[in-house]
Amino acid sequence: MAKLSVNINKIATLRNSRGGNNPDLVKVALDCERFGAEGITVHPRPDERHIRYQDVFDLKTAISTEFNIEGNCKEQKFIDLVLANKPAQVTLVPDTEGQITSNHGWDTIKHQAYLKEMVQLFQKEGIRVSIFTDPVREIIEAAQTTGTDRIELYTEYYAANYAKDPVKAISPYTQAAHTANKLGLGINAGHDLDLQNLKYFADNIPNLLEVSIGHALISDSLYLGLENTIQLYLKQL
Ligand SMILES: CC(=O)[C@@H](O)[C@H](O)COP(=O)(O)O
Numbered sequence: 001m002a003k004l005s006v007n008i009n010k011i012a013t014l015r016n017s018r019g020g021n022n023p024d025l026v027k028v029a030l031d032c033e034r035f036g037a038e039g040i041t042v043h044p045r046p047d048e049r050h051i052r053y054q055d056v057f058d059l060k061t062a063i064s065t066e067f068n069i070e071g072n073c074k075e076q077k078f079i080d081l082v083l084a085n086k087p088a089q090v091t092l093v094p095d096t097e098g099q100i101t102s103n104h105g106w107d108t109i110k111h112q113a114y115l116k117e118m119v120q121l122f123q124k125e126g127i128r129v130s131i132f133t134d135p136v137r138e139i140i141e142a143a144q145t146t147g148t149d150r151i152e153l154y155t156e157y158y159a160a161n162y163a164k165d166p167v168k169a170i171s172p173y174t175q176a177a178h179t180a181n182k183l184g185l186g187i188n189a190g191h192d193l194d195l196q197n198l199k200y201f202a203d204n205i206p207n208l209l210e211v212s213i214g215h216a217l218i219s220d221s222l223y224l225g226l227e228n229t230i231q232l233y234l235k236q237l
């Protein structure tokens with residue numbers, strides 16, 4: 001069964017909006033674990049719009065489930081942050097300045113040499129590496145050549161098309177999963193997964209290891225409560 005890693009970026013967004021420490025990010029992360037989350041994901045961005053670099057240090061010493069730090073390894077500050085905290089997993093995401101959110105995977109063909117170097121740098125410290133990719137066969141094949149442990153399938157296209165045509169929406173991802181399985185790559189997934197589309201995705205992706213979910217889950221929790229929401233998401237897996 002795929003593990004649920006709760007992305008708490010949006011808790012930090014709410015906290016930062018008033019300048020204090022309410023909601024307390026570490027307390028929410030510990031509560032997420034107590035409610036059943038099997039991992040905590042954060043995505044510190046250069047502008048620290050939500051997760052701050054200090055949050056990563058605070059969370060690392062507090063949480064007991066798998067810590068997944070996402071970010072752009074083109075930023076030396078991000079590399080240093082990950083090496084200083086040695087999380088269970090680092091997910092390499094090719095964000096550029098000014099994006100409202102992550103909106104594309106790595107071109108693992110064009111950036112093959114650089115990604116290979118980054119993968120080795122983190123693996124040397126015992127950190128599992130996952131590369132954020134679109135569900136494209138050649139991209140996944142090139143990802144495998146970098147030596148990465150896993151890929152994270154960028155699921156925005158699936159989420160945007162699921163309601164209209166689930167079979168069409170899932171197709172690129174099942175093909176990508178078969179390619180990844182054949183290559184011995186671990187499969188993670190994330191972005192815009194929610195209570196409506198998660199079960200169909202998980203049922204159709206063979207050997208899916210982890211989903212990281214934040215925006216929809218935190219939004220749902222405003223109506224359903226955080227403990228109940230986490231349980232509902234776990235039931236979809
Ligand atoms: C990489 C990805 O798709 C998401 O994990 C990303 O972390 C979302 O970032 P925001 O919470 O800043 O939209």
Ligand SMILES: NCC(=O)COP(=O)(O)O
Nearest residue numbers: 007190191192212214215
């Ligand atoms: N890697 C995906 C993630 O951590 C959360 O993405 P979203 O659920 O906030 O879209």
